Amino acid sequence: MKAKTVFFCTECGNETPKWAGQCPACRAWNTLVESPAESKQKKKAAAAPASSGLRRSAGNRPRPMGEVETTHELRFETGMNELDRVLGGGAVKGSLVLVGGAPGIGKSTLMLQICDHLSRFATVLYVSGEESERQIKLRAERLHVRSQGLYLLAETNLGDLVESVNELKPDILIVDSIQTMYNEELSAAPGSIAQVKDCTMALMQLAKGQGITVFVVGHVNKEGSIAGPKVLEHMVDCVLYFEGERQNSYRILRAAKNRFGATNEIGVFDMGDDGLAEVPNPSETLLSGRPQDTPGTCVTCVMEGVRPVLAEVQALLAPTSFNVPRRTSNGFDYNRVNMLLAVLEKRGGLMVSSCDAYVNVIGGLFLDEPAADLALMITLASSFRDKPVPGDLAAIGEVGLTGELRSVSALGQRLSEVRRLGFTKCLLPSRNSDKLVEPDGLQLIKVRNVREALSAIL
Numbered sequence: 001m002k003a004k005t006v007f008f009c010t011e012c013g014n015e016t017p018k019w020a021g022q023c024p025a026c027r028a029w030n031t032l033v034e035s036p037a038e039s040k041q042k043k044k045a046a047a048a049p050a051s052s053g054l055r056r057s058a059g060n061r062p063r064p065m066g067e068v069e070t071t072h073e074l075r076f077e078t079g080m081n082e083l084d085r086v087l088g089g090g091a092v093k094g095s096l097v098l099v100g101g102a103p104g105i106g107k108s109t110l111m112l113q114i115c116d117h118l119s120r121f122a123t124v125l126y127v128s129g130e131e132s133e134r135q136i137k138l139r140a141e142r143l144h145v146r147s148q149g150l151y152l153l154a155e156t157n158l159g160d161l162v163e164s165v166n167e168l169k170p171d172i173l174i175v176d177s178i179q180t181m182y183n184e185e186l187s188a189a190p191g192s193i194a195q196v197k198d199c200t201m202a203l204m205q206l207a208k209g210q211g212i213t214v215f216v217v218g219h220v221n222k223e224g225s226i227a228g229p230k231v232l233e234h235m236v237d238c239v240l241y242f243e244g245e246r247q248n249s250y251r252i253l254r255a256a257k258n259r260f261g262a263t264n265e266i267g268v269f270d271m272g273d274d275g276l277a278e279v280p281n282p283s284e285t286l287l288s289g290r291p292q293d294t295p296g297t298c299v300t301c302v303m304e305g306v307r308p309v310l311a312e313v314q315a316l317l318a319p320t321s322f323n324v325p326r327r328t329s330n331g332f333d334y335n336r337v338n339m340l341l342a343v344l345e346k347r348g349g350l351m352v353s354s355c356d357a358y359v360n361v362i363g364g365l366f367l368d369e370p371a372a373d374l375a376l377m378i379t380l381a382s383s384f385r386d387k388p389v390p391g392d393l394a395a396i397g398e399v400g401l402t403g404e405l406r407s408v409s410a411l412g413q414r415l416s417e418v419r420r421l422g423f424t425k426c427l428l429p430s431r432n433s434d435k436l437v438e439p440d441g442l443q444l445i446k447v448r449n450v451r452e453a454l455s456a457i458l
Helices: 040-046 081-087 107-118 133-142 158-168 193-210 229-233 282-286 334-346 370-385 411-420 450-457
Strands: 005-009 032-036 096-101 124-128 150-154 172-176 213-219 238-244 250-258 266-272 275-278 297-304 307-319 327-330 355-361 393-395 425-429 443-447
Touching: 081 238, 081 250, 081 266, 096 107, 096 193, 107 124, 107 133, 107 172, 107 213, 107 275, 124 133, 124 158, 133 150, 150 158, 158 193, 172 193, 193 213, 193 229, 266 282, 282 307, 297 370, 297 411, 307 370, 307 411, 327 334, 334 355, 334 370, 355 370, 370 393, 370 425, 370 450, 393 450, 411 425, 425 450, 443 450
Parallel strands: 096 213, 096 238, 124 150, 124 172, 172 213, 297 393, 327 355, 393 425, 425 443
Antiparallel strands: 005 032, 238 250, 250 266, 266 275, 297 307, 307 355
16 A cells, blocks of 8 residues: 655645645745655544543643742853853753754864863763764864763664663763654655654653753755754754855854744854864954955944844945846845845935945855944945045944934944944944943944935045
């Protein structure tokens, strides 16, 4: 008898019996993947009523909320301050953390490096489905990881993994990667939605049932998302994305979900021959090598979680040779760049519609915060007029469609970071800035709209 299959949407997790080019639930295109259907016997057993003879455990009964004991979560340091910052102050005992990123970005390196510190006070089991134990040891020696509390296991079978965990009883479990694990009771191939979902559920039961801190590595596909992201994200406690470009040595670890801390927190690392090195001052690092007295560059300050980070925005405008000007954006939303170009022409009086526009953010950052609008506007105007922006000036503010400038949140923290990095001038909106405490040595240039900003700087 032919096994029945269903189709899962990798974006929303919706299940449908037939394949279609567009998901009927979230309307996303080309996201349905095939997976074996769950047997009817399992569904009936899961939905069996109490009269069928099934009895629940005595401890698993509803209790009033007032009787539930609450204690602070037990945290421990991983040995890397940048990772502890993203996790919200350290890893939580009994938590399940998903670390995603493109292949070769440094996920396995990061996990193996924290083992050197963790294995000094805890038992760590590192399970790899991609490398042999000998390969792991060679990589560990290159990263100077030689602790005796680290145990290695090359395994892809979920049943054997769980059996090894029950025998060793480790405090910390690292699985690299979840796409290589499979449950032999399922007929689906490793890496499919059904296998990834089932294996993650089993690891979650280990984490919650035995109090084991589990780190799971997940590769992203060519669209930039973990296989079955909506299926996995609701299971795990933390979702960390490792971002960066292979041509660039800097790596950014970003928290997309965290039940124990703030989201959108970032940690910055530098990939070298000896592994990942922490970058405690990312603003200074991202601004290193900045050109002086050159048109088309300006500095802004964005908030990554609770950390202010200074970023350099560059732009190049040149007369176009095509009927339709070319627009290229790297590190900035493409549609927002087009909107700001339209505002610059309509409200700023600069005819940029006949120019090719190229926008770039240095260091691999992606600025999705409106506070970077003013800096990009100044950068575009500087390139168009071929006049440099003062090197000691930073710009912070949101730009509206009418050309007005709006204030942003956490402006005091941003100004403190701007002054700490040696800047002496800051261009910012005049609205809601009367109560600001002006840092010593920092001149605040307050403007109301785009025209005033261009007149004050260029």
